[in-house]
Amino acid sequence: MLQINTERLVASLLELGTHGALPGGGVNRLALTDADRAGRDWTVAQMRALGMQVEIDAIGNGIATYAGSEDLPPVMCGSHIDTVRTGGLYDGNLGVLAGLEVVRTLKDAGVRPRRPIAVAFFTNEEGSRFQPDMLGSLVYVGGLPLAEALAAPAVDGPLLGDELARIGYAGSAPVGQPVVDSYFELHIEQGPVLDQQGIQIGVVEGVQGIYWTRLVFTGKSNHAGTTPMALRADAGMAAMRTAAFAHQLAEQTGGRQLATVGSLELVPNLVNVIAAQARMTVDLRNTDAAALAQVRAQLHAFAAQCAQEHGVQLEAETLADFDPVAFDPALVDSVEQHARAAGCSTLRLPSGAGHDAQMLARVCPTAMIFVPSIDGLSHNVREYTPPADIGRGAQILLQVMLERANR
């Protein structure tokens, strides 16, 4: 049986991590910055060195193809190589470099599968510099018009299209090409479940639905000592009661329902002044679309009622809204079977974070493989996955892709 080379793969992760390396460890390779260009240039060079045909499309996605014995739609894997401002070495990068390690292993063994193997890196997955996140893969599957994506402004000013051109990645290949047979993505879990339970391979069944809303409650600032409860328009209290309700909703709904209020700001934020304004975000996630929709409706109903009770105004803005995605059952089974056959412990779980795979799932059978994140840390310079886990994940990726490509 073909075996990927774990040391070689880990070395490539470390080498890619030198581009945009932060002084204290970790990486800053925000999309379409000079550091991202350096990472892209290095990755493309790796692809070319493997004899792959590299195409850069009009949104800057890079797709490298290792020819099959027949001219069929390729089996693709990939992810992204942009990072958050204080990112690690693994998020995204592992999916791309494990794909190249798969090709390297095939090439070294002189194996050419029936279908081509494609390895992709998608533009601006993180969404840290341009909105929305998963932008490159979203454009690739036709979910966002190219022109609209090119016009997205960076948080630091310039337009995405201009930055693509500036770094030399406004490619000429049409977006959405090639049409692929299937898509696989190896990724670190970015959560604590596998690490805490000592599981080696996460068999990802899908991506949970995500709904983000910003609630802005506007009341009236007043003296905390001289304003009777009944005469207050306490924006902070309306917000915090709504936050507590969101928690209660998640507990009552159970299953995989998550609710997080990660951001709340009170104005003027003084001990003895009733808040005139509270700006709060609520992050709701669930793998069950119906349950998520119900929780979302209940949250907004409560917020509106709470605002009315407190005599404050409420404005709500949707910041993100993605339906749950179910991956292809046959491919998910295939991941699980190969992992078990390799003697790995496995757990079926949904992805809590968004990934390019959820976009690809719109156009082809798709699956993901997770490996553990130590302490669940990600989007963090201390993000870490041990070499043994990286090797196991890449080996499963090799086997499922090869089986799929040879069928």
Add this chain to the structure above:
Amino acid sequence: MLQINTERLVASLLELGTHGALPGGGVNRLALTDADRAGRDWTVAQMRALGMQVEIDAIGNGIATYAGSEDLPPVMCGSHIDTVRTGGLYDGNLGVLAGLEVVRTLKDAGVRPRRPIAVAFFTNEEGSRFQPDMLGSLVYVGGLPLAEALAAPAVDGPLLGDELARIGYAGSAPVGQPVVDSYFELHIEQGPVLDQQGIQIGVVEGVQGIYWTRLVFTGKSNHAGTTPMALRADAGMAAMRTAAFAHQLAEQTGGRQLATVGSLELVPNLVNVIAAQARMTVDLRNTDAAALAQVRAQLHAFAAQCAQEHGVQLEAETLADFDPVAFDPALVDSVEQHARAAGCSTLRLPSGAGHDAQMLARVCPTAMIFVPSIDGLSHNVREYTPPADIGRGAQILLQVMLERANR
């Protein structure tokens, strides 16, 4: 009947307001700054011009006495002339300058009451530059050792004693002298009740108890999408649930119970990151000491339980703790009777804010008179009380003091 001169009183408020005047209106006369010295110098000059004997005590309180026909303990009135950083013309200043207007009226009419009339301004009532607030009157009544007060550091560095000396107000009079017969304080309400109900004179029955606590919940930062509810240590949620409980407590307790969470800060305060830390203040007030103590105990019990449920650490710090103060029933009745006799509408109410009067109440019969604050605004450059209300308040002050001084 003697009548105070409203125009003259309002003119004096405007003139004192020129010292430390802010460009856009309002006043910044933080305690023991150069602006405070200018306000003190002007006030002392006014006192001397009325032929009053002025003493500055060791904590910088200024006490001016208009001799009575007998050498008895004086009937005192007063307040403070320091302001918050963005204060108005009325808070504190009215109580001092209305006292001088009372003396001016007596002097113009050649009236000398049986007991002396004293007018005091107390050091650092606001507590904006030195802690605690109401410091000068607290030292005056023996509630805080002089040495400790002199060692209080300013928010901008220097010690209170050094600042007193620097501005020439480290006086030689012993603190707590003279022993007074009684104390009256005219003040703007600093709340909306009188203004909203169209009441002219507030008959202040006492000052509510105040309890401030800072609660710091410390949990663990994690990804909002990948961390199951059961594996979270969500500091923000523990804090916000405790805030919601504080509101519920105030509603259930009823009466004059107030609960305010004016300040809450989440770390790192990002939409998709579970908060690692939440720093929150809770401001609880009630005129009923037993009810306040119960609410305080219930709050801390809930916070501790909530922290445990969320797996987060909790630290609590007391920032303020004052028992409710009841004013002298006979003096309170006297204020009400004189106001009604003058044809004023009246309302008995507690003071929601702290005042020097609550310190004086420890050593002599004390009462307060409130006049309306438009829109309840105070500690605000837009603080305003119309001349007619100022005149009514000063007239009642004159009458109750004269009656008390002549008994």
